[in-house]
Amino acid sequence: MKHLLRELLERSISDLGEAKRALHCDPDLSLSNAISTLKSANVGSLVVVDGAKVVGIFTERDVLMKCALQDIPWGSAKISDFMTKNPTCVQRFESIGNVLVKMNEGKFRHIIIVDSYGNLEKVISQREIVDYILKIFLAPDPK
Numbered sequence: 214m215k216h217l218l219r220e221l222l223e224r225s226i227s228d229l230g231e232a233k234r235a236l237h238c239d240p241d242l243s244l245s246n247a248i249s250t251l252k253s254a255n256v257g258s259l260v261v262v263d264g265a266k267v268v269g270i271f272t273e274r275d276v277l278m279k280c281a282l283q284d285i286p287w288g289s290a291k292i293s294d295f296m297t298k299n300p301t302c303v304q305r306f307e308s309i310g311n312v313l314v315k316m317n318e319g320k321f322r323h324i325i326i327v328d329s330y331g332n333l334e335k336v337i338s339q340r341e342i343v344d345y346i347l348k349i350f351l352a353p354d355p356k
Contacts, residue, residue, distance in 0.1 A: 221346055222310030226303065226326065229345045235260045235325065235336040240268060240293035244285060246272055247292040258323040258336055261296050265332040267325055269296035274322070287345060304326045305334065309342060 236250060238258040247259055251273060261269035271292050279355045301315055302325040316324055316339060326334045 217263065218346075221349060222308065222313070224309050225305065226307050226309055226312050227305035228239050228276060228309070229337060229341055233332055236294065237262045237269075237333055239263070240291065240296075242292045243281065243288055243307075244290040244292055244295060245287040248280075248287075251276070254261040257338060259307075260325055260333055260336060261290070261292060263331055267302055267327060269293065269298045270323065270325060270336075271296040272323060289298065297321075300325055302331070304329065308344075312337070313339075319348070327348060 235258070236254055236256055238247065238250070240261050240263055241342060242250075242261075251257070251271075258270055258272045260267060261271060269292075275295055275297060301319055301321070303312055303315065305326055305328075313326055316322065322339045323336050324334055329332055
């Protein structure tokens with residue numbers, strides 16, 4: 214089993230398959246629209262891009278830790294004032310193990326996948342990684 218886990222962690226993050234394309238927005242999006250987008254799309258993160266460049270990520274954790282119980286003009290406040298700036302990004306060839314280490318060290322649950330030019334491709338969540346690993350470990354043994 215230890216060998217299987219090591220082999221899984223050495224696989225490329227792209228082996229997780231086709232994750233949903235990341236929802237993204239402009240830094241000037243209002244806070245109320247950002248939260249509404251998270252809720253209506255039932256996702257935990259919104260990548261903030263300036264042109265094609267990733268400049269931040271806005272997550273459900275940002276809503277709780279930076280916005281909740283604050284006297285904020287929700288309709289006019291900009292997401293750029295509450296997002297996590299310069300988020301950690303990886304490329305699709307990064308190993309699952311390295312991605313998990315980065316997520317653990319950075320204490321975040323979503324990581325952005327970018328192409329070789331730094332342009333947004335998708336977002337992977339810890340839940341997607343765990344689901345992938347469990348699917349393999351819980352699969353019936355081939356006879």
